[in-house]
Amino acid sequence: xxxxxxxxxxxxxxxxxxxxxxxxxxxxxxxxxxxxxxxxxxxxxxxxxxxxxxxxxxxxxxxxxxxxxxxxxxxxxxxxxxxxxxxxxxxxxxxxxxxxxxxxxxxxxxxxxxxxxxxxxxxxxxxxxxxxxxxxxxxxxxxxxxxxxxxxxxxxxxxxxxxxxxxxxxxxxxxxxxxxxxxxxxxxxxxxxxxxxxxxxxxxxxxxxxxxxxxxxxxxxxxxxxxxxxxxxxxxxxxxxxxxxxxxxxxxxx
Amino acid sequence: xxxxxxxxxxxxxxxxxxxxxxxxxxxxxxxxxxxxxxxxxxxxxxxxxxxxxxxxxxxxxxxxxxxxxxxxxxxxxxxxxxxxxxxxxxxxxxxxxxxxxxxxxxxxxxxxxxxxxxxxxxxxxxxxxxxxxxxxxxxxxxxxxxxxxxxxxxxxxxxxxxxxxxxxxxxxxxxxxxxxxxxxxxxxxxxxxxxxxxxxxxxxxxxxxxxxxxxxxxxxxxxxxxxxxxxxxxxxxxxxxxxxxxxxxxxxxxxxxxxxxxxxxxxxxxxxxxxxxxxxxxxxxxxxxxxxxxxxxxxxxxxxxxxxxxxxxxxxxxxxxxxxxxxxxxxxxxxxxxxxxxxxxxxxxxxxxxxxxxxxxxxxxxxxxxxxxxxxxxxxxx
Numbered sequence: 001x002x003x004x005x006x007x008x009x010x011x012x013x014x015x016x017x018x019x020x021x022x023x024x025x026x027x028x029x030x031x032x033x034x035x036x037x038x039x040x041x042x043x044x045x046x047x048x049x050x051x052x053x054x055x056x057x058x059x060x061x062x063x064x065x066x067x068x069x070x071x072x073x074x075x076x077x078x079x080x081x082x083x084x085x086x087x088x089x090x091x092x093x094x095x096x097x098x099x100x101x102x103x104x105x106x107x108x109x110x111x112x113x114x115x116x117x118x119x120x121x122x123x124x125x126x127x128x129x130x131x132x133x134x135x136x137x138x139x140x141x142x143x144x145x146x147x148x149x150x151x152x153x154x155x156x157x158x159x160x161x162x163x164x165x166x167x168x169x170x171x172x173x174x175x176x177x178x179x180x181x182x183x184x185x186x187x188x189x190x191x192x193x194x195x196x197x198x199x200x201x202x203x204x205x206x207x208x209x210x211x212x213x214x215x216x217x218x219x220x221x222x223x224x225x226x227x228x229x230x231x232x233x234x235x236x237x238x239x240x241x242x243x244x245x246x247x248x249x250x251x252x253x254x
Numbered sequence: 255x256x257x258x259x260x261x262x263x264x265x266x267x268x269x270x271x272x273x274x275x276x277x278x279x280x281x282x283x284x285x286x287x288x289x290x291x292x293x294x295x296x297x298x299x300x301x302x303x304x305x306x307x308x309x310x311x312x313x314x315x316x317x318x319x320x321x322x323x324x325x326x327x328x329x330x331x332x333x334x335x336x337x338x339x340x341x342x343x344x345x346x347x348x349x350x351x352x353x354x355x356x357x358x359x360x361x362x363x364x365x366x367x368x369x370x371x372x373x374x375x376x377x378x379x380x381x382x383x384x385x386x387x388x389x390x391x392x393x394x395x396x397x398x399x400x401x402x403x404x405x406x407x408x409x410x411x412x413x414x415x416x417x418x419x420x421x422x423x424x425x426x427x428x429x430x431x432x433x434x435x436x437x438x439x440x441x442x443x444x445x446x447x448x449x450x451x452x453x454x455x456x457x458x459x460x461x462x463x464x465x466x467x468x469x470x471x472x473x474x475x476x477x478x479x480x481x482x483x484x485x486x487x488x489x490x491x492x493x494x495x496x497x498x499x500x501x502x503x504x505x506x507x508x509x510x511x512x513x514x515x516x517x518x519x520x521x522x523x524x525x526x527x528x529x530x531x532x533x534x535x536x537x538x539x540x541x542x543x544x545x546x547x548x549x550x551x552x553x554x555x556x557x558x559x560x561x562x563x564x565x566x567x568x569x570x571x572x573x574x575x576x577x578x579x580x581x582x583x584x585x586x587x588x589x590x591x592x593x594x595x596x597x598x599x600x601x602x603x604x605x606x607x608x609x610x611x612x613x614x615x616x617x618x619x620x621x622x623x624x625x626x627x628x629x630x631x632x633x634x635x636x
Contacts, residue, residue, distance in 0.1 A: 077472075077474075080476035085475075092468055092470050093468065093471060094464050096466070096467040097460075097464070097467055104460070105460060105461070105472075106476070109475045109476035109477055110476065115481045117458060117485060119453045119458035119459065121457060121458075122452070123455050123456060123459075123460060124258075169475075169476070
């Protein structure tokens with residue numbers, strides 16, 4: 001039943017850690033331009049699934065296909081160069097560098113590719129990259145802190161900056177691993193607004209989230225994961241009404 | 255493309271003037287004689303290059319003396335086989351140590367962190383032991399490789415008979431002894447510093463800093479970090495080879511002890527003492543260590559006895575016995591103590607000390623955030 005505009009296809013993926021069957025028979029199709037949320041109780045295998053997609057973990061069997069290219073077996077940097085960016089649960093940023101440089105680095109990766117020996121060029125002459133980074137920071141509302149040390153930002157700002165680092169690459173697919181984990185209500189709402197804003201850019205997003213408020217405000221499609229299996233799939237309303245989901249997840253904690 | 259910010263130009267000019275004027279401003283310190291000044295230049299280059307790998311990229315190599323030694327041997331062989339002129343010797347030394355660094359770097363960079371350090375240490379010790387044993391035909395083993403009257407010097411002999419007397423390296427026929435040797439080395443240190451400054455301020459340099467800061471993010475940002483780290487390794491290996499070749503120019507006797515782990519450790523100390531990741535820090539670290547090594551290793555018991563003379567009998571004897579452990583051959587004990595103090599109280603090295611002092615004076619006006627110069631400002635933890 002493959003729809004014509006499926007951009008990410010996780011096909012029949014299994015992942016075993018010794019005796020533990022972390023992912024079983026996962027088949028997931030993400031359509032272009034949609035926000036697809038993956039939810040599930042703790043230990044359901046959400047992060048494992050994301051790590052399989054991004055190339056951090058190799059599946060025991062099955063494969064992940066992105067826009068016709070098989071991702072399985074590729075290295076993280078190759079996967080990124082195909083147009084996939086990732087926001088981590090704990091922001092992975094360049095804590096020793098300034099906010100502006102944090103955002104310029106991914107822009108250079110997009111322009112120059114995986115490796116370029118441009119050691120005699122001055123960073124000051126990269127005017128267009130710098131402007132691009134400044135625009136990006138303006139978009140996420142962080143232009144005023146561009147000279148700050150990334151390591152000294154608040155957690156919410158680190159997350160916003162990490163998002164800017166991903167967005168500046170204009171990825172076709174953005175993977176978000178619990179983008180509001182550990183955030184205050186206020187920061188969570190700002191992040192939701194930001195994610196809604198970029199929703200209009202036609203970017204496909206896969207989001208892993210615990211917070212139902214976040215999921216139901218953003219997702220077009222939801223897949224529910226429990227004990228390594230997808231137990232339900234559909235629009236937010238379909239999922240909300242699914243008795244299996246209520247039993248496994250919604251009913252329990254919320 | 256060659257645009258430099260005003261701060262960078264000032265830093266470079268200031269550095270150049272400070273280096274060229276060393277014979278003048280070091281006079282009150284009793285260090286303005288050519289032999290020591292040459293060593294300041296040579297180990298300055300070694301430290302600047304080492305900093306590109308360790309300070310910028312964050313890979314701690316414990317085997318850079320191997321490239322230093324390879325540079326020395328190559329230069330002496332160039333003197334022996336080709337010409338006494340220093341220029342071809344330098345070029346060969348840089349090229350050969352670069353190839354050597356490419357091989358060792360390729361293998362060592364398969365690991366990171368402590369395993370990388372151990373691998374580089376192992377390769378350097380291997381090179382050291384090979385130089386002493388099986389490679390004796392090339393290295394002349396324990397005696398060390400030196401110039402003799404009977405050397406072929408093919409290129410020199412094509413242009414006429416060799417000069418009489420003990421052969422010494424030259425530059426276009428001019429002898430490189432004394433202050434000429436110092437200015438020759440100083441020229442290379444200034445060029446080396448300039449290139450390091452360019453690298454630090456280039457997109458490539460920013461990638462190296464990114465690798466040091468967060469290699470995971472670099473990978474997920476689309477960078478293949480391996481060629482970046484390898485390039486940094488090879489560049490710093492070539493710097494080491496250049497320094498080794500200059501040491502051979504000023505003193506054409508290459509011995510295997512130049513490759514020993516203590517020599518590798520010394521450049522680590524220089525870089526950390528001065529301030530890893532900063533441009534000037536490693537050079538200052540190298541200068542201070544070489545300066546105090548010169549002073550402390552010259553002190554003997556007679557001098558100490560005179561120094562402690564004011565103490566009562568018996569006590570002065572004890573003072574001499576204790577302090578003699580820290581001077582002469584025991585200089586490394588002093589160095590070790592100083593190093594411990596620096597790492598514990600001033601982990602950013604001397605440059606961090608300078609910044610802290612500058613910060614005290616600058617506190618009233620907080621208008622200008624220090625831009626680009628040297629290492630980032632230390633920030634309070636989150």
